[in-house]
Amino acid sequence: MTTYKTTQKRARARVSAPARRPAGKYLAIVFMVVALGYFLTPLIWLVISSTKSNADLFNTFGFWFSPRFNLFQNLSDLFARDNGVFIIWMKNTAIYATSAAVGSALISALAGYAFALYRFAGRNLLFGIVLASVFVPSTVFAVPLFLLLSKSGLSNSLLAIILPALINPFGVYLMRIYAEQAVPEELLDAGRVDGAGDFRIFAQIAFRLMMPGFVTVLLFAFVGAWNNYFLPLLVLSKSNLFPVTVGLAYWNGLATQPGNSQVLYAIVITGSVVAILPVMIVFLFLQRYWQGGLSLGSVKG
């Protein structure tokens, strides 16, 4: 089957090659390379700039290194600033993003599995409500959430941003679609005949089948939480609870105030590099998983 397909493809390529205009092909390649340059240039600038001192940031060309390699000095300045608060911010972000991602992916998997494999009263209505909530702008929830959290005394703890992040309606939607594709309906009956309880069937068999979808939801929830700014900005007021996004924006605000600028630019730039590295690594190393899972939302959406 596979060999047949490949030979057929090759044959077609040979036949249609003269018909395809090479000029158009080269144009497409140039276009793609220029686009790639656009997407990567700001990141290259960021990395180059993180190796410069404040003075060199202003005095040397932005897209090349200065003769003085200042990265290590910048890093030690970054971690020393405000009694090492940057490490606390990174730790907060790590705790927040990891627990939000693991928690929300698990909760979404359970809910998506129920929607996919069980017929129960209120199923369509509930799913409709969940789906509709995807389209409500988060602003509408943010202000009342802040008020409710501060009333309940949670507003000055990491739980204030972790708990709301556990509820991921789009994740439920994706897990339902994935479970429908990956878990055969007969599994439940077969498992019951063998005497397994429904939760054992889920934990030991179905969950494994749902793994690729689960990893996709997990990763995107991780990145969403790692990069989140709006809710933490609203809810948290103590700077030692900030995630790194809120912290960097706060330093940047200080940097642009007259008088402070000379000190903070290099620190903000170096801090930005440190803050984005974990997400980049996660994405690059787990690309096989999330790229497969991405097709879920689009195919049936």
Add this chain to the structure above:
Amino acid sequence: MSVATTTARMPRPASRSWRRFKRNSIPYLFLAPFLIGFVIFLVYPLIYSLNLSLYRTRLVGGTTYVGLENYGRALQDTNLWEGVRNVLLFGAVQIPVMLGFALIFALVLDSAILHRKTIFRLGNFLPFAVPSVVAALIWGYLYGESFGPIAQIAHALGLTPPQFLTSSGVIPALANISTWQYTGYNMLILFAALQSIPRELYEAAAVDGASGVQIALKIRIPLIAPAIILTGIFSIIGTLQLFNEPNVLTSIAPSVLNPHFTPNLYVYSLAFRSQQFDYSAAIAFTLAFVTGVLASVFFFITRQRGERQ
């Protein structure tokens, strides 16, 4: 099959043996963690906020029920509609440009034109992994007149550097940041949809003498229309909520990026600078309503067009 399972799992309410009850409650147990959180963190705040928007707190006289007065005020509030105008101007250009490029990239990646596809797929997508705060910081520096490389290059060439953070330049400047961040993400969604089209369809068309461009326009794009509509709707919702980038850039261009430059900035400043939580709730609901109307209009227009083809 499905009829059989339905009757098996949903017995008449009259038969109420403990076992049946236990079995019927299983899906709800699976759903419980989500539903409990959904009610606490989404439904309840929504109702709370809706209720809040019907009151007004004054320094003298305290909190009083004012009905829809806050909404009447919102409708006449030029600050809100200026913000809505800004995000609509932003979206009217940014969304088509971004999705257009995302679609072209996806089509090229899905065809046999390129060899090292992974580099392009990941490279274009990489900005999505950058927090919008950091993206705004990077571009803020790149735009800067003091040590921004764009200004450096312009100076070296003897040109006047472009003014990004002025009243006319700031919307394109913000649109560029969003395009940079989200094109790759949309590209991947469209690419994934393209990958699921059976190859035989193209081969049949190619045998009939259709060109690559014709195949793209007549077969590939119509087949992934649902995915394109989905990316469009999410882009509309995201655009109307524009907050992070202008909020970060405010410190660089405070005169242009005022506290009501986007509706979301306005909600934020009403709630947290002037403590007008009730009025900010009304503004948030008005914004949600505008979003819903725009997203539905977009959905029905694109769907009708798709059906006509």
